[in-house]
Amino acid sequence: MGAAGAGAQLPQPAQPTLPTSPTLGTGVAPAGAGLTAAGNGTDNGFAGVLGSAIDSLQAAQSGADSLATQAATGSLTNVSDYMVAAEEANLDTQLTVAVRNNALQAFQQVMGMQL
Amino acid sequence: MGLFDPIDTAATGVDASQTWLNAISDNIANINDVTSTSQGAYQTRYVVMAAVPGQPGGTGPASALDASIGGGVEVAGVALGSPAGVLEYDPSNPLADKQGMVRAANVDLGAQMTDMIMAQDGYEANIATISRAQQAYQAALGLKV
Numbered sequence: 001m002g003a004a005g006a007g008a009q010l011p012q013p014a015q016p017t018l019p020t021s022p023t024l025g026t027g028v029a030p031a032g033a034g035l036t037a038a039g040n041g042t043d044n045g046f047a048g049v050l051g052s053a054i055d056s057l058q059a060a061q062s063g064a065d066s067l068a069t070q071a072a073t074g075s076l077t078n079v080s081d082y083m084v085a086a087e088e089a090n091l092d093t094q095l096t097v098a099v100r101n102n103a104l105q106a107f108q109q110v111m112g113m114q115l
Numbered sequence: 116m117g118l119f120d121p122i123d124t125a126a127t128g129v130d131a132s133q134t135w136l137n138a139i140s141d142n143i144a145n146i147n148d149v150t151s152t153s154q155g156a157y158q159t160r161y162v163v164m165a166a167v168p169g170q171p172g173g174t175g176p177a178s179a180l181d182a183s184i185g186g187g188v189e190v191a192g193v194a195l196g197s198p199a200g201v202l203e204y205d206p207s208n209p210l211a212d213k214q215g216m217v218r219a220a221n222v223d224l225g226a227q228m229t230d231m232i233m234a235q236d237g238y239e240a241n242i243a244t245i246s247r248a249q250q251a252y253q254a255a256l257g258l259k260v
Binding site for chain 2: 078080081084087088091092094095098
């Protein structure tokens with residue numbers, strides 16, 4: 001909300017953002033709907049969500065790996081390319097592990113429930 | 116858009132700054148170039164930067180916001196300076212014509228040095244953006260639920 005307000009005060013380039021501002025108020029509900037739609041698209045279960053997350057993590061890591069190979073063979077043209085790819089793979093790994101840990105924690109809480 | 120937009124956007128700035136540094140080092144390396152008067156002198160390389168328009172990403176209202184925020188910077192091209200150079204009198208030079216004139220490169224070293232400071236600062240500023248974005252992500256990942 002604050003970002004949209006600041007954008008509206010900008011001169012010329014911010015003009016196209018003005019029509020989007022009214023839709024910002026309804027942002028929460030459609031975003032939730034989009035989440036469930038994405039879940040339906042792949043798999044309803046947690047396994048599907050985690051599986052697609054691991055797939056994207058794999059893609060990020062293999063991208064970083066190929067740049068690391070370029071760095072080793074001397075064909076890397078841009079140092080920052082590799083560092084950014086490695087950093088994104090690192091953050092992606094941390095995110096996936098955090099999601100897995102939290103889900104496992106929730107599962108164990110359910111399993112430990114007294115009936 | 117993607118998960119790491121701030122990092123990707125700042126990376127375009129790093130790439131553009133590096134291209135600018137490449138052009139500046141080319142200009143400084145060729146500052147003493149001399150050609151015969153029948154040929155053009157070394158043309159100073161000027162990097163032309165342009166903003167990358169934003170792309171609508173996923174679904175919902177956030178998509179329109181993604182489109183209104185740009186995707187960083189790109190090198191639109193390299194403009195070349197005048198090939199006229201500077202005519203210098205140097206009769207001992209084997210390239211000199213009958214009047215003893217040669218055509219030297221007209222690279223302004225002072226302008227190149229100040230450009231180099233700006234390119235280096237731009238590179239480091241974009242790296243700082245990447246670093247801060249990384250810290251922000253890690254703060255979110257450290258959240259205890």
